[in-house]
Amino acid sequence: MKNEIPDFLLSKPHLQSSVVTDGASRISFLDKGVGDLSRLIKTTYIQWETAEKNGFFQNLDARVKVLFLLLFVIIVSVKQTLLPEVIIAGFVCILAALSRLSLISFYKRVVFFGFIFGFLVALPSALNIVSHGEIVLPVIHLPQSYDFLMYHIPETIGFTRHGLEGVVMLTLRVLNSLALSVLVIYTTPFVQIIKALKSLKVPDLFLMILTLSYKYIFIFVQTVEHIHLAKKAKTIQTNAGEERNWVAGRIAYLFRKTSIRCEEVFDGMTARGFTGDVVLYAHRKMTKKDVIAGSILLVVGVGLLML
Amino acid sequence: MHIPDGYLGPQTYMPFWAASLVSWSIALKKVKKELSAKEIPYVSMAAAFSFLIMMFNIPIPGGTTGHAVGAGIIAILLGPWTAVIAVSVVLIIQAIVFGDGGITAIGANCFNMGVVMPFVSYWVFKLVGGGAAKGPKPYVAAFLSGYVGLTVAALLTAIEFGIQPLIAQGADGRPLYGPYPLSIAVPAMALEHLFLFSILEGVVTLLLLKYFLKSESSLIYTLRAKEG
Numbered sequence: 373m374k375n376e377i378p379d380f381l382l383s384k385p386h387l388q389s390s391v392v393t394d395g396a397s398r399i400s401f402l403d404k405g406v407g408d409l410s411r412l413i414k415t416t417y418i419q420w421e422t423a424e425k426n427g428f429f430q431n432l433d434a435r436v437k438v439l440f441l442l443l444f445v446i447i448v449s450v451k452q453t454l455l456p457e458v459i460i461a462g463f464v465c466i467l468a469a470l471s472r473l474s475l476i477s478f479y480k481r482v483v484f485f486g487f488i489f490g491f492l493v494a495l496p497s498a499l500n501i502v503s504h505g506e507i508v509l510p511v512i513h514l515p516q517s518y519d520f521l522m523y524h525i526p527e528t529i530g531f532t533r534h535g536l537e538g539v540v541m542l543t544l545r546v547l548n549s550l551a552l553s554v555l556v557i558y559t560t561p562f563v564q565i566i567k568a569l570k571s572l573k574v575p576d577l578f579l580m581i582l583t584l585s586y587k588y589i590f591i592f593v594q595t596v597e598h599i600h601l602a603k604k605a606k607t608i609q610t611n612a613g614e615e616r617n618w619v620a621g622r623i624a625y626l627f628r629k630t631s632i633r634c635e636e637v638f639d640g641m642t643a644r645g646f647t648g649d650v651v652l653y654a655h656r657k658m659t660k661k662d663v664i665a666g667s668i669l670l671v672v673g674v675g676l677l678m679l
Numbered sequence: 680m681h682i683p684d685g686y687l688g689p690q691t692y693m694p695f696w697a698a699s700l701v702s703w704s705i706a707l708k709k710v711k712k713e714l715s716a717k718e719i720p721y722v723s724m725a726a727a728f729s730f731l732i733m734m735f736n737i738p739i740p741g742g743t744t745g746h747a748v749g750a751g752i753i754a755i756l757l758g759p760w761t762a763v764i765a766v767s768v769v770l771i772i773q774a775i776v777f778g779d780g781g782i783t784a785i786g787a788n789c790f791n792m793g794v795v796m797p798f799v800s801y802w803v804f805k806l807v808g809g810g811a812a813k814g815p816k817p818y819v820a821a822f823l824s825g826y827v828g829l830t831v832a833a834l835l836t837a838i839e840f841g842i843q844p845l846i847a848q849g850a851d852g853r854p855l856y857g858p859y860p861l862s863i864a865v866p867a868m869a870l871e872h873l874f875l876f877s878i879l880e881g882v883v884t885l886l887l888l889k890y891f892l893k894s895e896s897s898l899i900y901t902l903r904a905k906e907g
Contacts, residue, residue, distance in 0.1 A: 452849060497859055542856075542858065553775070577710075578768075581719070624887050634720050
């Protein structure tokens, strides 16, 4: 009797969440992308929660925090020795503790990015192929040195003292800058940051576009998740080529959906009195506490600059 | 390609902040003039759209992944000045909220990916495509616009990295910021972009334009500008 079962039901199925290549199972790039989007929402929810806590930084005016961030990232970038960088690292740690942030989750985020962008990217620069000076940690001995084009490969390749000092300095800079940003983000709602930027004379139109974009990102992240789940529920088997085409089609579809949502948003804005003039509400007056805290932070910053 | 804090010295990031501020100010004026109040939320939508394009990491032969920036396709669809605002807003949100890219480096990142890339992509598309909406020309133009736009932005980034050891050294000759000289930074960035990431950007630009030409051609700014 002729087999009338469709081919796709006879073929060996594989999990949709994995792409099997050379016997190795890997998470599909689509699942990974959507997973990244979910993590992004989770991270932002954590930020919103920590920004509502009753801690030292949370109770400060957002203008003080934004100016603190700008001043200190500039200080981090101009200091050329290790001591001020170590002091800044300690100072940020104290501020994070005073703001009742979980130091483990705070440093998990800071160290993860700092390790990749600071340490891993910079480490090869400590080799004597890039840095000059005394080798403190030899890695490979070659039979002879090599020269080609403008490059020189020495007989002994290893890490130099100058190079390692440079890597430590760069890693500390990256870690400190990230810690400062994360401290402010974890203790300040996004709306307050926007208001603080307004007091720094950033144009209202730019701020409105920034605010709307931030909100739309979350709306579209949810839409993408829904599209992906619907596709997973309906698909039995797929391959990387089909997935690429699907992604391109969905991105384009999202753009179209975007323009429809845009019209709805404009209608909503018009219904609430939007006439085309963008005006953001100004900040409240600073309290005595904000002025004192701001002055202390400024004094610390000036002290570090003079160090 | 998002430059973190610590890699660029003040001698580099300050001028790039200034260049980006000037570009944003011109772009805001152009957007205000060209777009009606109804279309202003549209710029934010484009920014959110660009953010999502950057979140889709697509596998590349060799086991790595890469993502498109989307500046080229936004410039083709919405015009280069709108793309300047949209992509810059995404980069600012990524730096401030998600820690992707440095605060001091916002000016340089926005200049590379938010100003240079949309304009290069837009000009390449216009030059190669010549306003054609049919045949292979618009597809070749779309691929090349994404490919060339990202490659030029990557080369600019590499030059910014590579000049650091030349312009900022300690008393002992040690580089104070980015440690890699031009002889390493430029080939490293150029090779990975010429053979991997720029191809991906070109393909994404082509596939998206293909969809829009097929079903939403009236939305394409570059073709409307030609008709106008």
